[in-house]
Amino acid sequence: MSGAGAAVARQMLRLSNPEDVAEQAAQWLLAVALGTEGPFVLCLSGGETPRPLYQRLAAPPYRAAFPWERTHVFWGDERFVPHDDPRSNFRMARDTLLSRAPLPSQNIHPVPSAASARAAAIAYQRELALFYGSEILTRARPLFDVTLLGLGADGHMGSLFPGDEALCQREGWTAAVVGPDGLERVALTYPALDNSRRIAFLVTGAQKSAALARLMRGDRALPATYLRPAGEIRLFVDAAAAQELETL
């Protein structure tokens, strides 16, 4: 696990439904992107939860207002499947956002295709280091301006699952992991995720309420409990996901 370290500022926005979550997250992302000088480096989450956010960013008013030409996108994790596979996190972002927004193609940095998940993880770390300009991360100059993350009902975030040995990785920025469903994946590890200026979780739906309550209780089995980014952690949460918080 990452170090327990000093407490990190967590701010939760409780919203009515997934559409409100997407709208508030889009407004916040736009404000952060416009307030960032030079390249705006965004690490995307996969799965289903961010779909409405990505669709919103690719539509008015965000499409015209967002500084796409200086935005670079990476992924916090990827399933080890071809980019065209319906399970691909790249494909979800491409279909909802990247094919619709005027983002220069050289600013899109998917987890590379490779012969194995391990080779993909190594190639992805190389791509990240090339972009960052160093193989050594410094918190004074974070790799990502914003990292988006989701929370699985089983408590995973990105492709870091409770109990996985990748949680103990202190040096490498990426890892090849196998999820509980047997699917191989490429995950960013704590060294990379923590090298974010800000982390934002999008958490919607009743099926996430137990995991969210565990996170807010500081459950030590949850990978998200150990995140220590350079700045804040923001949680955009809908009412269904928040329902178990009342019992805390």
Ligand SMILES: O=C1O[C@H](COP(=O)(O)O)[C@@H](O)[C@H](O)[C@H]1O
């Ligand atoms: O497998 C994954 O799961 C999480 C959560 O996905 P969701 O569909 O419940 O939103 C996601 O954040 C991650 O990127 C993805 O690979």
